[in-house]
Amino acid sequence: MSTEADIVIIGGGTSGLVLATRLTEDPSIQVIVLEAGQDQTEDPRVLVPGLWMNLMGSDSEWNYATVPQALIANSKANVDAWGKLGNPGWDWETMAAYYQKAFTITLPSKEKQAELGLEYVDPKHAGTGPVKASFPDALQDPVAGAWVETFRRQGAFISGDPFSGTAVGAYTNAITVDAESKARSYAGNAYYPLSKDRPNLRVITGASVEKVLLEESTSEVRATGAQYTKDGTSYTVNARRETVIDNPNVGENLQDHIIVPVWFEVEDFVNTKDNFLRGDTAAIEASLQEYQTSKSGAFTVGGSYAGALLSLPDLADPESGASTLSSILELLPNPDDPEVTPFEKQLAGYIRACLEDPNEATGIYITFPTQGDLTAIQPGNYLTIYAGLMNPLSRGSSHIKSANAADPPIIDPRYLAHPLDLEVLARHARHLETIVASQPLASMLKPGGKRTPGAPDDLRTASMQTLKEYVRTRANNTFHSTGTCSMMPRENGGVVDSRLRVHGVTGLRVVDASVVPIVPKGKIQSTVYAVAERAADLIREDLA
Numbered sequence: 034m035s036t037e038a039d040i041v042i043i044g045g046g047t048s049g050l051v052l053a054t055r056l057t058e059d060p061s062i063q064v065i066v067l068e069a070g071q072d073q074t075e076d077p078r079v080l081v082p083g084l085w086m087n088l089m090g091s092d093s094e095w096n097y098a099t100v101p102q103a104l105i106a107n108s109k110a111n112v113d114a115w116g117k118l119g120n121p122g123w124d125w126e127t128m129a130a131y132y133q134k135a136f137t138i139t140l141p142s143k144e145k146q147a148e149l150g151l152e153y154v155d156p157k158h159a160g161t162g163p164v165k166a167s168f169p170d171a172l173q174d175p176v177a178g179a180w181v182e183t184f185r186r187q188g189a190f191i192s193g194d195p196f197s198g199t200a201v202g203a204y205t206n207a208i209t210v211d212a213e214s215k216a217r218s219y220a221g222n223a224y225y226p227l228s229k230d231r232p233n234l235r236v237i238t239g240a241s242v243e244k245v246l247l248e249e250s251t252s253e254v255r256a257t258g259a260q261y262t263k264d265g266t267s268y269t270v271n272a273r274r275e276t277v278i279d280n281p282n283v284g285e286n287l288q289d290h291i292i293v294p295v296w297f298e299v300e301d302f303v304n305t306k307d308n309f310l311r312g313d314t315a316a317i318e319a320s321l322q323e324y325q326t327s328k329s330g331a332f333t334v335g336g337s338y339a340g341a342l343l344s345l346p347d348l349a350d351p352e353s354g355a356s357t358l359s360s361i362l363e364l365l366p367n368p369d370d371p372e373v374t375p376f377e378k379q380l381a382g383y384i385r386a387c388l389e390d391p392n393e394a395t396g397i398y399i400t401f402p403t404q405g406d407l408t409a410i411q412p413g414n415y416l417t418i419y420a421g422l423m424n425p426l427s428r429g430s431s432h433i434k435s436a437n438a439a440d441p442p443i444i445d446p447r448y449l450a451h452p453l454d455l456e457v458l459a460r461h462a463r464h465l466e467t468i469v470a471s472q473p474l475a476s477m478l479k480p481g482g483k484r485t486p487g488a489p490d491d492l493r494t495a496s497m498q499t500l501k502e503y504v505r506t507r508a509n510n511t512f513h514s515t516g517t518c519s520m521m522p523r524e525n526g527g528v529v530d531s532r533l534r535v536h537g538v539t540g541l542r543v544v545d546a547s548v549v550p551i552v553p554k555g556k557i558q559s560t561v562y563a564v565a566e567r568a569a570d571l572i573r574e575d576l577a
Contacts, residue, residue: 044279055569083332141170284517298482
C-alpha cells in the first residue's frame with residue numbers, strides 16, 4: 034500500500050506531534066505521521082503522574098516519554114551559544130517566545146505559593162499554550178517547604194523566573210501536570226486533540242520505519258518519503274514536499290546531563306515513596322484511592338518537584354584551602370591546539386564563561402522522595418538528592434548496528450570521559466553535604482541515619498579522590514540526550530542548518546532534541562517543545 038502527503042513526519046513523539054498540529058492548521062498542508070508505538074493517551078500509567086514507575090520494563094519504556102517532566106526553561110547564555118555556532122535566529126531574543134508558546138502555567142493558592150516559594154514566577158511568562166503545567170499543591174510534603182527555606186537562609190534562593198533565561202538558585206519547579214485533573218499533560222493529550230479530527234492529518238501507529246527513501250541525481254540527493262512495517266507488512270509513504278525525522282537515533286556529539294545520587298534516611302514523619310518500590314499493596318491502593326477521589330496525595334506528582342541550579346561550589350581545597358578554579362580551567366581544550374576543532378573551541382569558551390561566572394549554573398540538584406537505586410531496594414525511607422553536571426565536555430556517539438532497522442543502535446555515551454567533567458561533578462557532589470547539614474532540611478533527616486551504600490560518611494571531609502571514585506561508581510544519565518544531529522555549519526561537524534535541513538539532502542529535516550548542539554541547562558522538555566514550535570514556523574515559511 035502506498036500513501037502520499039505533503040509532509041511525512043517520522044516519529045509521533047513530543048516534537049513530531051507538535052509539528053503535525055501546527056502544520057495542519059493550514060488546511061492546504063497534508064501531513065502523515067508514522068509512529069512505532071501505540072496510542073497510550075488513555076493509559077493510566079501514562080496519565081497518572083505517580084504511576085510512571087509501572088512503565089519501567091514495559092514495551093513503552095524505550096521511547097523515554099514516561100515521567101511528567103519538571104518544567105525548567107533553558108538559560109539565556111546557553112541559547113545564545115547556539116547562535117554563536119553559526120545559527121542565525123537561534124538566540125534567546127528569538128527563542129524566548131517559543132518557550133512560552135507551548136505551555137500554560139497555573140499557580141496555586143496564595144498560601145501554597147508562599148509555602149513553595151513561588152514569588153519568582155512572573156505572571157507574564159505563564160503562557161497560553163496547549164501543555165498544562167502546575168505546581169505540587171495537592172501534596173502534603175514538609176520537605177518541599179524545608180528545601181525552599183534552607184536555601185533562603187543560605188542566600189541561594191532562585192534569583193529570577195527561569196523563563197527569563199537568567200535564573201540561578203533553588204526553586205520549586207513547575208511540572209507538566211494539569212492543575213485541575215492532576216493528569217499528566219504532554220504532546221499526546223495536549224497538542225494531538227487539537228488536530229486529530231482534521232482531514233489533512235493522518236497518524237499511523239505501530240509503524241516501524243525501516244528507511245528514508247532517497248532519490249539521487251547528478252545535482253542532488255532528495256528525500257521522497259519513507260518505508261515502514263506495520264503488522265508484518267511493508268508499506269511506503271511518499272512525501273510531495275518534505276520528510277521530517279523526530280528521533281533519528283544516530284550521530285556523534287552525544288551528550289547528556291550526568292547525575293550522581295546520595296540518599297539520606299528521613300525521619301518517620303516524612304512521607305516518601307519507598308513503600309511503592311517495595312510493592313506495599315496497601316500503601317499503593319490507599320494513594321490511588323486518594324488520587325481518584327480527591328485528586329490529591331502522592332500520585333499527583335511523578336518525581337522531582339524541588340531542585341536548584343547552582344554555580345560551582347566549594348572551590349577551596351580541603352587540605353590547603355587554596356582555590357582550585359585555575360586548575361579546573363586548565364583542563365579546558367587549548368584553543369591554540371591545531372587538533373581542537375572550531376566547535377570544541379567555542380564550546381570550551383562557553384563552559385569557561387559559565388565556570389567563571391557566579392550567576393551561571395554549572396550544576397543542577399534534583400530531589401526525589403525515595404531511595405535512588407530502584408534495582409536494589411533497601412529497608413527504610415529516604416530522600417535522594419542528585420547532583421548533576423550542567424555543561425559536560427565529554428561527547429559520545431550513537432550509530433546503527435546493522436541494516437536491520439529493528440536492531441537497537443550502538444550507543445557509546447562516554448560519560449565523564451573528559452577529566453573536567455569529573456572534577457566539576459565531584460565538587461557538586463561534595464556540596465550535597467552542606468545542603469543536608471543546613472536547617473530546616475537537616476531536621477527532616479535522621480541524625481546518623483543510613484545513606485547510599487558506599488557513600489562517604491561526610492562528603493565535605495572526603496578526599497577528592499574518594500569523591501571521584503564514588504561519582505564514577507554511582508553516576509547515571511538523565512535521558513536528556515542531545516546533539517547527535519547538531520545544528521551547525523557542515524564544516525564544523527553540523528548535521529542540519531539553521532532551518533533544520535539536513536546538509537547535502539534536499540527535502541529532509543530533523544526536528545527533535547538531537548539538533549540542539551549544546552545540552553540545555555535544566556530539563557530538556559521545554560527546549561524540545563520550543564524547537565518544534567519554531568520548526569513549524571520555518572517549514573511554513575519555506576513551503577509558502
